[in-house]
Amino acid sequence: MTDRYTRLANGPLKALVKTLGLPSPVPLRRYRDGAYLSEPVLVLGAGAAADAYAQILLDNGFEVRRKPTSEKLSAVLAFFDEAQTPTDLSETALEIGGALRGLVRCSRVVVFSRDAHIAPERPADVDPALNAARSGTLGLMRSLAHEMRGGSTANGIVVSDGVPMDAPSVQGALWFLLSSKSAYVSGQPLHVTTADGEATTAEALAGTHLDGRVAVVTGAARGIGAAIAATLARDGASVVGVDVPQAGDALARTMNEVGGTALQLDITAEDAGRVIAQRVGAPIDIFVHNAGITRDRMLANMESSRWDSVIAVNIDAQLRINAQLTEAGAWGSSPRVVSLASTSGIAGNRGQTNYSASKAGVIGMAAAAADSFAAQGGTINAVAPGFIETEMTATMPTLTREVARRIASLQQGGLPDDVAEAIAFLAAGSSGGISGTTLRVCGQNMVGA
Amino acid sequence: MTQSPQPAAILGGNRIPFARAHKQYARASNQDMLTSALDGLVARFGLAGERLGEVAGGAVLKHSRDLNLTREAVLGSALSPQTPAFDLGQACATGLEATVSIAQKIRLGQIDVGIGSGVDSASDAPIAVSEELRGVLLELNRAKTVAQRLKAISRLRPSDLAPALPSNGEARTGLSMGEHQAITTAAWGISRQDQDALALASHQRMAAAWERGFFDDLVTPYLGVSRDTTLRADSTQESLGALKPAFGRGLSATPTMTAGNSTPLTDGASTVLLSSEEWAADHGIEPLAYLVDAEAAAVDFVTGTEGLLMAPAYAVPRLLARNGLTFADVDVFEIHEAFASTVLTHMAAWESEEFCREKLGLDAPLGPIDRDKLNPNGSSLAAGHPFAATGGRIIASVAKHLKETGQRRALVSICAAGGQGLTAIVEA
Numbered sequence: 090m091t092d093r094y095t096r097l098a099n100g101p102l103k104a105l106v107k108t109l110g111l112p113s114p115v116p117l118r119r120y121r122d123g124a125y126l127s128e129p130v131l132v133l134g135a136g137a138a139a140d141a142y143a144q145i146l147l148d149n150g151f152e153v154r155r156k157p158t159s160e161k162l163s164a165v166l167a168f169f170d171e172a173q174t175p176t177d178l179s180e181t182a183l184e185i186g187g188a189l190r191g192l193v194r195c196s197r198v199v200v201f202s203r204d205a206h207i208a209p210e211r212p213a214d215v216d217p218a219l220n221a222a223r224s225g226t227l228g229l230m231r232s233l234a235h236e237m238r239g240g241s242t243a244n245g246i247v248v249s250d251g252v253p254m255d256a257p258s259v260q261g262a263l264w265f266l267l268s269s270k271s272a273y274v275s276g277q278p279l280h281v282t283t284a285d286g287e288a289t290t291a292e293a294l295a296g297t298h299l300d301g302r303v304a305v306v307t308g309a310a311r312g313i314g315a316a317i318a319a320t321l322a323r324d325g326a327s328v329v330g331v332d333v334p335q336a337g338d339a340l341a342r343t344m345n346e347v348g349g350t351a352l353q354l355d356i357t358a359e360d361a362g363r364v365i366a367q368r369v370g371a372p373i374d375i376f377v378h379n380a381g382i383t384r385d386r387m388l389a390n391m392e393s394s395r396w397d398s399v400i401a402v403n404i405d406a407q408l409r410i411n412a413q414l415t416e417a418g419a420w421g422s423s424p425r426v427v428s429l430a431s432t433s434g435i436a437g438n439r440g441q442t443n444y445s446a447s448k449a450g451v452i453g454m455a456a457a458a459a460d461s462f463a464a465q466g467g468t469i470n471a472v473a474p475g476f477i478e479t480e481m482t483a484t485m486p487t488l489t490r491e492v493a494r495r496i497a498s499l500q501q502g503g504l505p506d507d508v509a510e511a512i513a514f515l516a517a518g519s520s521g522g523i524s525g526t527t528l529r530v531c532g533q534n535m536v537g538a
Numbered sequence: 539m540t541q542s543p544q545p546a547a548i549l550g551g552n553r554i555p556f557a558r559a560h561k562q563y564a565r566a567s568n569q570d571m572l573t574s575a576l577d578g579l580v581a582r583f584g585l586a587g588e589r590l591g592e593v594a595g596g597a598v599l600k601h602s603r604d605l606n607l608t609r610e611a612v613l614g615s616a617l618s619p620q621t622p623a624f625d626l627g628q629a630c631a632t633g634l635e636a637t638v639s640i641a642q643k644i645r646l647g648q649i650d651v652g653i654g655s656g657v658d659s660a661s662d663a664p665i666a667v668s669e670e671l672r673g674v675l676l677e678l679n680r681a682k683t684v685a686q687r688l689k690a691i692s693r694l695r696p697s698d699l700a701p702a703l704p705s706n707g708e709a710r711t712g713l714s715m716g717e718h719q720a721i722t723t724a725a726w727g728i729s730r731q732d733q734d735a736l737a738l739a740s741h742q743r744m745a746a747a748w749e750r751g752f753f754d755d756l757v758t759p760y761l762g763v764s765r766d767t768t769l770r771a772d773s774t775q776e777s778l779g780a781l782k783p784a785f786g787r788g789l790s791a792t793p794t795m796t797a798g799n800s801t802p803l804t805d806g807a808s809t810v811l812l813s814s815e816e817w818a819a820d821h822g823i824e825p826l827a828y829l830v831d832a833e834a835a836a837v838d839f840v841t842g843t844e845g846l847l848m849a850p851a852y853a854v855p856r857l858l859a860r861n862g863l864t865f866a867d868v869d870v871f872e873i874h875e876a877f878a879s880t881v882l883t884h885m886a887a888w889e890s891e892e893f894c895r896e897k898l899g900l901d902a903p904l905g906p907i908d909r910d911k912l913n914p915n916g917s918s919l920a921a922g923h924p925f926a927a928t929g930g931r932i933i934a935s936v937a938k939h940l941k942e943t944g945q946r947r948a949l950v951s952i953c954a955a956g957g958q959g960l961t962a963i964v965e966a
Contacts, residue, residue, distance in 0.1 A: 345616035350584030
């Protein structure tokens with residue numbers, strides 16, 4: 090599972106790697122190694138939310154410390170939600186710094202803040218100092234993520250004004266970020282914009298929290314799609330895997346492994362959404378738009394077939410299927426739609442104008458469709474994977490692949506399972522307050538940062 | 539048993555694309571292909587790990603080691619290992635007989651769900667040792683002393699080492715199936731042009747069915763093949779007309795049967811999922827159609843009284859009569875195209891007053907069959923004919939066709955070696 094360099098750097102070449110100051114990735118803790126670490130969690134910050142979360146952690150079986158300690162720690166929760174000016178960040182920021190050396194491998198820092206307004210069209214009545222404090226918190230979090238060592242991560246939970254700090258989705262986001270399911274998520278803010286979502290616990294979110302849900306996954310035959318199907322099935326969902334008829338044998342194998350149902354269908358077919366609704370024959374609770382293709386060419390050499398097929402599969406089919414499922418009344422009572430974007434859709438990538446257009450399109454679609462899904466009690470989000478170890482990336486030139494791995498803060502590629510875990514989290518009942526967002530699963534790769 | 543039979547629903551099917559012998563599936567065994575076809579079916583209906591009532595299957599060309607072929611395929615599949623299975627054989631009717639067997643068990647309430655299946659590889663054919671060598675080897679096995687062993691070996695002659703290859707010749711006549719059919723074709727005066735036209739329609743209709751995605755939920759790719767490889771969408775009456783005769787060259791009549799209007803040797807496997815209505819409802823599956831009844835027939839081809847492949851001509855009227863039906867009540871005729879001329883002779887027989895009176899004992903002929911109702915999605919001339927897999931292909935396809943078109947009733951007919959034939963009624 091870990092790449093060769095990571096194995097060597099943690100084995101025979103450990104001393105050499107340290108002496109030369111080479112990248113020193115560590116094997117990440119993942120769900121199969123257990124959901125949560127056992128060491129205490131340090132909760133920093135003096136406000137009401139910090140106190141509330143100290144209690145919530147205790148209620149969920151974590152050991153909690155409220156003061157800096159010399160003990161080994163599994164996580165630091167830092168609350169900046171009451172910061173009014175940038176100078177308010179100082180005390181808690183420096184306390185985080187003091188705790189970093191006490192963190193065990195694959196530990197977590199989670200920074201809580203209120204939403205900053207940074208888009209230019211936002212109203213001008215926001216207090217600049219307040220906004221600077223909020224925005225500054227995320228800057229702190231992102232740089233801290235770069236400084237984390239030993240497979241540890243730093244992420245933020247950003248809660249909109251008016252949403253209680255202990256809203257279901259804030260708690261759900263915390264359990265996800267504390268758990269090994271977020272192994273390859275670092276440097277990312279998770280935005281909670283409403284108080285919607287089912288109440289959950291650390292234990293529930295680590296268990297079969299999708300019991301009874303019907304999930305459709307496109308592109309489910311192989312790679313990331315197969316991992317998504319397996320993860321949703323592990324969490325209790327009944328999975329219907331969709332892939333093109335030509336991939337039917339791989340799809341059948343995957344579906345038989347996860348106890349799912351195979352649906353051979355070209356999602357670019359005009360009536361694909363209606364066919365899915367009819368074949369699934371039950372309300373669809375979760376829809377994962379994973380199917381995607383690349384047809385790379387420099388734009389100067391791009392044939393229309395390459396451009397058009399990428400747009401057709403990666404974004405146009407998603408829009409049409411969503412619309413047809415809505416039209417057919419095929420959604421369950423609180424649908425969760427998760428679409429696969431890509432860091433290429435954020436940063437752009439040479440030779441991928443078509444792909445980047447489609448993936449940036451996914452990000453735009455998720456943002457714009459949030460309101461219509463909210464009207465149905467549901468959510469829609471995107472997940473943007475960075476460098477993920479798949480059959481596809483295994484064929485990249487060695488040097489390019491090595492660079493792509495090491496320029497992430499976690500200094501390694503992610504696994505399909507890492508993407509799948511993020512999707513299962515967004516599909517959870519507790520994630521009702523997270524919609525229209527794009528969550529990167531990239532190990533804080535420099536690309537698209 | 540006092541209850542009346544319950545309906546046996548056809549829920550769907552799965553097959554691997556059929557491939558010309560000695561091509562893509564040359565190294566695949568019957569067990570490999572049947573296991574894959576089963577796994578595709580299991581995935582399509584989300585049955586991984588489920589214990590089903592029973593799986594029936596078989597192969598015509600069968601290795602001696604494959605005595606439990608279907609059970610071994612089940613064990614290798616994603617089904618629960620607690621799913622029982624049995625093998626059966628009725629030459630080319632094997633797949634249909636397996637499906638009918640499962641349907642009858644469901645109708646009787648013995649099982650509530652099962653799979654009818656069939657597989658054949660003309661590539662991975664069983665090759666046996668000669669009878670003489672077999673005798674020596676068995677003798678050696680029984681020998682207790684060195685002298686006895688030497689005596690056994692001394693009987694061996696170099697010619698005994700030649701392997702015994704499977705043949706499609708009839709055991710009692712030595713004639714191949716094609717040569718048998720050539721006699722029947724000539725006797726009924728079936729024209730070359732009619733045969734080629736039937737073959738062309740088969741290719742065109744099956745190509746159209748593939749194009750519109752008809753097989754998307756009936757077929758799962760296998761070994762890189764995602765469509766039937768014998769299918770020739772670009773066939774024309776001219777290209778078929780240009781082929782040289784392959785059978786009947788020794789007869790006095792002009793030979794008419796070519797490689798184009800005869801089925802090629804093919805590898806493949808097919809499966810059909812059947813259940814009670816209750817099981818289907820419990821699993822949220824809407825039945826495609828129902829397997830209502832079946833009738834087998836056999837003819838005396840050995841003495842030459844009747845053509846080798848004419849048995850369905852006898853089975854069909856009996857089946858229809860038992861169900862109080864005539865051709866007018868049938869919307870779709872699925873007649874297996876062993877050879878184009880087989881279908882055409884059956885149809886000619888049903889139109890013949892003399893045949894229907896003399897051979898079938900009927901007052902009037904059954905009548906003609908509207909060509910538009912015949913094999914609407916193509917048949918074996920286009921798909922190929924992996925012997926035991928043809929029944930499953932036809933049943934799943936025709937059940938889906940009824941569902942799709944809203945038509946009511948289909949008549950299925952398959953001729954088989956040994957002068958046999960099996961026919962069935964499928965209803966929406």
